[in-house]
Amino acid sequence: ETGVTQSPTHLIKTRGQQVTLRCSSQSGHNTVSWYQQALGQGPQFIFQYYREEENGRGNFPPRFSGLQFPNYSSELNVNALELDDSALYLCASRRDREDTQYFGPGTRLTVL
Amino acid sequence: QQQVKQSPQSLIVQKGGISIINCAYENTAFDYFPWYQQFPGKGPALLIAIRPDVSEKKEGRFTISFNKSAKQFSLHIMDSQPGDSATYFCAASRDNYGQNFVFGPGTRLSVLP
Numbered sequence: 001e002t003g004v005t006q007s008p009t010h011l012i013k014t015r016g017q018q019v020t021l022r023c024s025s026q027s028g029h030n031t032v033s034w035y036q037q038a039l040g041q042g043p044q045f046i047f048q049y050y051r052e053e054e055n056g057r058g059n060f061p062p063r064f065s066g067l068q069f070p071n072y073s074s075e076l077n078v079n080a081l082e083l084d085d086s087a088l089y090l091c092a093s094r095r096d097r098e099d100t101q102y103f104g105p106g107t108r109l110t111v112l
Numbered sequence: 113q114q115q116v117k118q119s120p121q122s123l124i125v126q127k128g129g130i131s132i133i134n135c136a137y138e139n140t141a142f143d144y145f146p147w148y149q150q151f152p153g154k155g156p157a158l159l160i161a162i163r164p165d166v167s168e169k170k171e172g173r174f175t176i177s178f179n180k181s182a183k184q185f186s187l188h189i190m191d192s193q194p195g196d197s198a199t200y201f202c203a204a205s206r207d208n209y210g211q212n213f214v215f216g217p218g219t220r221l222s223v224l225p
Contacts, residue, residue, distance in 0.1 A: 002157070033213075042118075042201050042215030043156065090155050099144045099205065101213070103155035 002026060004093050004104035012110045013081050021076040021107045023091035030096050032074045034066060037088040037106070049074055050096065078109075086111045116204050118216030125223050131189040133219045135202035138183065142204040146213075147176065147187045150199045159200070160187070192223045 003026035013019050025032050031050045035043035045058035049068035063079040072093070078085060088108050094101035117136045125131045135145075144163055148156035162169045162176040162185065169176045175188040189196055202216040 002155070004155075040218075042203075042217050043213075044215070045213060092155075099146070099161065100158060103148075103157065105153075105155045 002102035002104065004091060004102050006089075006091055006104040006107050008107060009105070010108045010110075012112060014112050015081055015083060017081050017111075018077065018079045019081060019109060021078075021089050021091075021109070023074045023076070023093075023104055025072045025074070025091075025093035026102055028095060029093035029102070030072055031101075032068055032072065032091055032093045033101065034074075034076045035090040035092065036060070036085075037090055039087070043090055046076070081111045083111050085109065116202060116214050116216040118202050118219060120219060121217070122220045123222070125192045125221065127192065127194060127223055127225050129192050129223075131192045131196070131221055131223070132186060133200055133202070133221075134184065134186045135204075135216050136182075136184045137204050137214075139204070139206065139214075140183070141206040142214075144205045145176070145178065145185050146203050146205075147174075148201045148203060148215075150201065150218075156201060189221075192221075194223045194225050197221055197223050 005024045007022045033048040034046040037043040048056040052068045065077045068074040088106040090106045092101040092103045146161035147159045149159045150156045160171050160174045164180050173190045178185045199218045201218050203213045205213045
């Protein structure tokens with residue numbers, strides 16, 4: 001196990017709703033990244049947080065937003081859900097200045 | 113330029129055989145190349161990683177070969193076992209700039225007993 005936990009495990013929402021996913025980083029890891037993994041594809045980088053500020057973002061619209069808290073846990077918020085948002089959402093944590101990042105088990109989001 | 117290409121899409125190998133997965137990248141600013149293994153319903157787990165200053169890295173049955181001039185790298189799994197059956201992703205990163213990992217599309221490996 002990587003020490004990175006995510007909640008909930010599964011989630012079903014309807015189009016137009018809002019969702020919040022949570023991640024608890026491995027102890028001592030101050031950088032967290034979120035990824036979207038559609039079925040049968042590789043993870044796509046959403047954004048990265050370091051010391052509670054976003055410091056990198058992939059090609060995702062502003063309705064994808066996040067937070068990182070002083071204890072380095074984080075949230076991914078998605079507004080106005082669309083059917084294509086159905087995916088496995090992964091968070092990964094690492095220490096600053098280190099390359100190796102550790103992934104959580106993911107949250108499976110289904111948008112109906 | 114941010115794309116990482118990966119082949120084959122799927123691979124079937126007999127137990128004890130060698131599994132080879134190839135990746136190619138365009139962005140020469142990438143400086144870290146990991147391979148991840150993912151089982152169904154789980155998050156990706158780091159398998160092995162390499163930096164461009166070496167051409168090969170071996171850890172147990174897993175070897176990365178890296179060709180900087182060709183901008184290609186590959187994963188070799190020696191003595192493949194049924195427990196190796198999973199999806200493998202290569203990735204590339206030029207981190208420390210907030211530009212995080214770019215993943216390949218994945219290779220589904222099946223090792224037959």
